[in-house]
Amino acid sequence: MAGMAAGTAPETTTTQALDGRTLRSALGHFATGVTIVTGIGTRGRPVGVTANSFASVSLDPPLVSWSLSRESPNLATFREGGRFAINILSEDQQSLSARFARPVEDKFASVPWFPGTTGCPILPDGLAWFDCRVHASHDVGDHVIFIGRVVAFEERGGAPLVFFGGRYLSAPDLYEPDLSEPPSVR
Numbered sequence: 001m002a003g004m005a006a007g008t009a010p011e012t013t014t015t016q017a018l019d020g021r022t023l024r025s026a027l028g029h030f031a032t033g034v035t036i037v038t039g040i041g042t043r044g045r046p047v048g049v050t051a052n053s054f055a056s057v058s059l060d061p062p063l064v065s066w067s068l069s070r071e072s073p074n075l076a077t078f079r080e081g082g083r084f085a086i087n088i089l090s091e092d093q094q095s096l097s098a099r100f101a102r103p104v105e106d107k108f109a110s111v112p113w114f115p116g117t118t119g120c121p122i123l124p125d126g127l128a129w130f131d132c133r134v135h136a137s138h139d140v141g142d143h144v145i146f147i148g149r150v151v152a153f154e155e156r157g158g159a160p161l162v163f164f165g166g167r168y169l170s171a172p173d174l175y176e177p178d179l180s181e182p183p184s185v186r
Protein backbone atom coordinates (compact mmCIF):
# COMPACT_ATOMS: atom_id res chain seq x y z
CA MET A 1 0.00 0.00 0.00
CA ALA A 2 1.95 2.98 -1.35
CA GLY A 3 2.16 6.06 0.83
CA MET A 4 1.02 4.33 4.00
CA ALA A 5 3.34 4.53 7.00
CA ALA A 6 4.36 1.15 8.35
CA GLY A 7 2.07 0.03 11.13
CA THR A 8 -0.74 2.47 10.32
CA ALA A 9 -4.15 0.85 10.25
CA PRO A 10 -6.43 2.82 7.90
CA GLU A 11 -9.68 1.59 9.45
CA THR A 12 -8.76 2.15 13.08
CA THR A 13 -11.71 3.15 15.24
CA THR A 14 -10.68 4.75 18.49
CA THR A 15 -12.78 4.06 21.52
CA GLN A 16 -13.50 7.80 21.81
CA ALA A 17 -15.32 7.60 18.48
CA LEU A 18 -16.92 4.31 19.38
CA ASP A 19 -20.38 3.39 18.28
CA GLY A 20 -21.87 0.11 19.45
CA ARG A 21 -22.64 -1.23 15.98
CA THR A 22 -19.03 -0.91 14.76
CA LEU A 23 -17.69 -2.56 17.90
CA ARG A 24 -20.26 -5.36 17.68
CA SER A 25 -19.23 -5.96 14.07
CA ALA A 26 -15.52 -6.12 14.97
CA LEU A 27 -16.21 -8.46 17.90
CA GLY A 28 -18.18 -10.71 15.51
CA HIS A 29 -14.87 -11.75 13.92
CA PHE A 30 -14.34 -14.05 16.88
CA ALA A 31 -15.96 -17.39 15.95
CA THR A 32 -17.72 -19.09 18.84
CA GLY A 33 -19.90 -22.03 19.62
CA VAL A 34 -23.46 -21.40 20.79
CA THR A 35 -25.00 -22.34 24.12
CA ILE A 36 -28.35 -22.09 25.80
CA VAL A 37 -27.84 -21.20 29.46
CA THR A 38 -30.75 -22.34 31.60
CA GLY A 39 -31.94 -21.56 35.10
CA ILE A 40 -34.92 -22.32 37.27
CA GLY A 41 -37.14 -19.64 38.75
CA THR A 42 -39.71 -19.46 41.49
CA ARG A 43 -42.31 -22.24 41.36
CA GLY A 44 -39.93 -24.22 39.16
CA ARG A 45 -40.37 -22.06 36.05
CA PRO A 46 -37.56 -22.87 33.58
CA VAL A 47 -35.73 -19.96 31.93
CA GLY A 48 -33.13 -19.98 29.17
CA VAL A 49 -31.01 -17.59 27.14
CA THR A 50 -28.95 -18.13 23.99
CA ALA A 51 -25.38 -17.12 24.85
CA ASN A 52 -22.02 -17.28 23.11
CA SER A 53 -20.13 -15.64 25.98
CA PHE A 54 -19.48 -19.06 27.53
CA ALA A 55 -15.84 -19.77 28.44
CA SER A 56 -13.90 -22.31 30.42
CA VAL A 57 -12.12 -20.61 33.33
CA SER A 58 -10.42 -23.22 35.52
CA LEU A 59 -10.00 -27.00 35.65
CA ASP A 60 -9.15 -27.24 39.35
CA PRO A 61 -11.51 -26.13 40.72
CA PRO A 62 -13.79 -26.69 37.72
CA LEU A 63 -15.09 -23.22 36.81
CA VAL A 64 -16.84 -21.83 33.73
CA SER A 65 -18.25 -18.39 32.96
CA TRP A 66 -20.79 -16.58 30.81
CA SER A 67 -22.25 -13.08 30.80
CA LEU A 68 -25.83 -11.86 30.72
CA SER A 69 -27.13 -8.45 29.68
CA ARG A 70 -28.36 -6.40 32.62
CA GLU A 71 -31.47 -5.73 30.53
CA SER A 72 -32.46 -9.38 30.49
CA PRO A 73 -35.80 -10.08 32.17
CA ASN A 74 -34.16 -13.27 33.45
CA LEU A 75 -31.38 -11.54 35.35
CA ALA A 76 -33.14 -11.79 38.73
CA THR A 77 -33.71 -15.53 38.25
CA PHE A 78 -30.03 -16.18 37.55
CA ARG A 79 -28.89 -13.84 40.35
CA GLU A 80 -31.24 -15.26 42.99
CA GLY A 81 -31.24 -18.88 41.83
CA GLY A 82 -27.52 -19.35 42.38
CA ARG A 83 -27.28 -21.99 39.66
CA PHE A 84 -27.24 -22.39 35.89
CA ALA A 85 -26.68 -25.05 33.26
CA ILE A 86 -24.72 -24.56 30.04
CA ASN A 87 -26.05 -26.53 27.05
CA ILE A 88 -23.67 -26.57 24.06
CA LEU A 89 -25.71 -26.69 20.86
CA SER A 90 -25.23 -28.96 17.85
CA GLU A 91 -25.48 -27.84 14.23
CA ASP A 92 -29.06 -29.17 14.19
CA GLN A 93 -30.19 -26.81 16.94
CA GLN A 94 -30.16 -23.48 15.09
CA SER A 95 -33.92 -22.96 15.43
CA LEU A 96 -33.66 -23.68 19.18
CA SER A 97 -30.90 -21.06 19.41
CA ALA A 98 -33.09 -18.51 17.58
CA ARG A 99 -36.02 -19.28 19.87
CA PHE A 100 -34.00 -18.69 23.05
CA ALA A 101 -32.52 -15.49 21.58
CA ARG A 102 -35.90 -13.75 21.68
CA PRO A 103 -37.57 -12.25 24.76
CA VAL A 104 -40.64 -14.49 24.58
CA GLU A 105 -42.61 -15.57 27.64
CA ASP A 106 -42.50 -19.37 27.55
CA LYS A 107 -39.46 -20.43 25.56
CA PHE A 108 -39.79 -24.00 26.85
CA ALA A 109 -43.27 -24.65 25.39
CA SER A 110 -42.93 -28.01 23.63
CA VAL A 111 -39.15 -28.07 24.20
CA PRO A 112 -38.11 -31.32 25.94
CA TRP A 113 -35.77 -31.05 28.95
CA PHE A 114 -34.89 -32.85 32.15
CA PRO A 115 -33.61 -31.41 35.44
CA GLY A 116 -29.89 -31.64 36.17
CA THR A 117 -28.39 -32.07 39.65
CA THR A 118 -29.18 -28.42 40.47
CA GLY A 119 -32.66 -28.63 38.92
CA CYS A 120 -31.65 -26.47 35.95
CA PRO A 121 -32.96 -27.66 32.57
CA ILE A 122 -30.73 -29.93 30.51
CA LEU A 123 -31.65 -30.03 26.83
CA PRO A 124 -31.35 -33.32 24.95
CA ASP A 125 -29.27 -33.55 21.76
CA GLY A 126 -26.58 -30.96 22.60
CA LEU A 127 -22.85 -31.71 22.33
CA ALA A 128 -22.25 -31.41 26.07
CA TRP A 129 -23.78 -29.85 29.17
CA PHE A 130 -22.38 -28.44 32.42
CA ASP A 131 -24.60 -28.06 35.48
CA CYS A 132 -23.23 -25.38 37.81
CA ARG A 133 -23.62 -23.61 41.15
CA VAL A 134 -22.79 -19.91 41.01
CA HIS A 135 -19.28 -19.40 42.43
CA ALA A 136 -19.17 -15.62 41.87
CA SER A 137 -20.94 -12.94 39.87
CA HIS A 138 -19.65 -9.55 38.86
CA ASP A 139 -21.51 -6.53 37.50
CA VAL A 140 -19.29 -5.37 34.65
CA GLY A 141 -20.49 -2.60 32.32
CA ASP A 142 -23.86 -3.49 30.83
CA HIS A 143 -23.51 -7.22 31.61
CA VAL A 144 -23.21 -9.47 34.66
CA ILE A 145 -20.49 -12.13 34.49
CA PHE A 146 -21.49 -15.38 36.17
CA ILE A 147 -18.78 -17.82 37.18
CA GLY A 148 -20.06 -21.28 37.98
CA ARG A 149 -18.57 -24.33 39.63
CA VAL A 150 -19.37 -27.42 37.59
CA VAL A 151 -21.17 -30.00 39.73
CA ALA A 152 -22.15 -32.38 36.94
CA PHE A 153 -21.53 -32.61 33.21
CA GLU A 154 -21.88 -34.89 30.22
CA GLU A 155 -20.00 -35.01 26.94
CA ARG A 156 -22.04 -36.34 24.03
CA GLY A 157 -20.10 -35.24 20.93
CA GLY A 158 -21.30 -34.31 17.44
CA ALA A 159 -20.92 -31.31 15.13
CA PRO A 160 -21.19 -27.85 16.70
CA LEU A 161 -23.37 -24.88 15.86
CA VAL A 162 -20.95 -22.03 15.15
CA PHE A 163 -21.62 -18.27 15.28
CA PHE A 164 -19.43 -15.97 13.19
CA GLY A 165 -19.99 -12.51 11.77
CA GLY A 166 -23.55 -12.42 13.10
CA ARG A 167 -24.46 -15.66 11.27
CA TYR A 168 -24.79 -19.33 12.12
CA LEU A 169 -22.34 -21.72 10.47
CA SER A 170 -21.70 -25.43 10.56
CA ALA A 171 -18.24 -25.86 9.12
CA PRO A 172 -17.69 -29.26 7.47
CA ASP A 173 -14.13 -29.40 8.78
CA LEU A 174 -15.41 -29.21 12.33
CA TYR A 175 -17.02 -32.62 11.92
CA GLU A 176 -15.54 -35.40 13.99
CA PRO A 177 -12.54 -33.49 15.40
CA ASP A 178 -9.77 -35.71 16.74
CA LEU A 179 -9.94 -35.17 20.50
CA SER A 180 -7.88 -38.26 21.33
CA GLU A 181 -4.66 -36.26 21.79
CA PRO A 182 -4.43 -33.80 24.66
CA PRO A 183 -4.53 -30.20 23.40
CA SER A 184 -1.10 -28.64 22.79
CA VAL A 185 -2.12 -25.34 24.42
CA ARG A 186 -2.80 -24.65 28.07
Ligand SMILES: Cc1cc2nc3c(=O)[nH]c(=O)nc-3n(C[C@H](O)[C@H](O)[C@H](O)COP(=O)(O)O)c2cc1C
Nearest residue numbers: 049050051052053067068069072073101102103163
Ligand atom coordinates in the same frame (compact mmCIF):
# COMPACT_ATOMS: atom_id res chain seq x y z
C1 LIG B 1 -25.56 -16.45 18.94
C2 LIG B 1 -26.07 -15.53 20.04
C3 LIG B 1 -25.32 -15.34 21.17
C4 LIG B 1 -25.78 -14.53 22.22
N1 LIG B 1 -25.01 -14.39 23.34
C5 LIG B 1 -25.47 -13.65 24.38
C6 LIG B 1 -24.73 -13.58 25.60
O1 LIG B 1 -23.65 -14.18 25.74
N2 LIG B 1 -25.24 -12.84 26.62
C7 LIG B 1 -26.44 -12.17 26.50
O2 LIG B 1 -26.85 -11.50 27.45
N3 LIG B 1 -27.17 -12.23 25.35
C8 LIG B 1 -26.73 -12.97 24.30
N4 LIG B 1 -27.46 -13.06 23.16
C9 LIG B 1 -28.74 -12.36 23.07
C10 LIG B 1 -29.83 -13.07 23.89
O3 LIG B 1 -29.98 -14.42 23.50
C11 LIG B 1 -31.17 -12.32 23.69
O4 LIG B 1 -31.03 -11.00 24.16
C12 LIG B 1 -32.34 -12.98 24.41
O5 LIG B 1 -33.50 -12.22 24.20
C13 LIG B 1 -32.09 -13.09 25.90
O6 LIG B 1 -33.21 -13.71 26.46
P1 LIG B 1 -34.11 -12.92 27.51
O7 LIG B 1 -34.51 -11.62 26.82
O8 LIG B 1 -35.30 -13.83 27.74
O9 LIG B 1 -33.29 -12.73 28.70
C14 LIG B 1 -27.02 -13.86 22.10
C15 LIG B 1 -27.79 -14.06 20.94
C16 LIG B 1 -27.32 -14.89 19.91
C17 LIG B 1 -28.17 -15.10 18.68
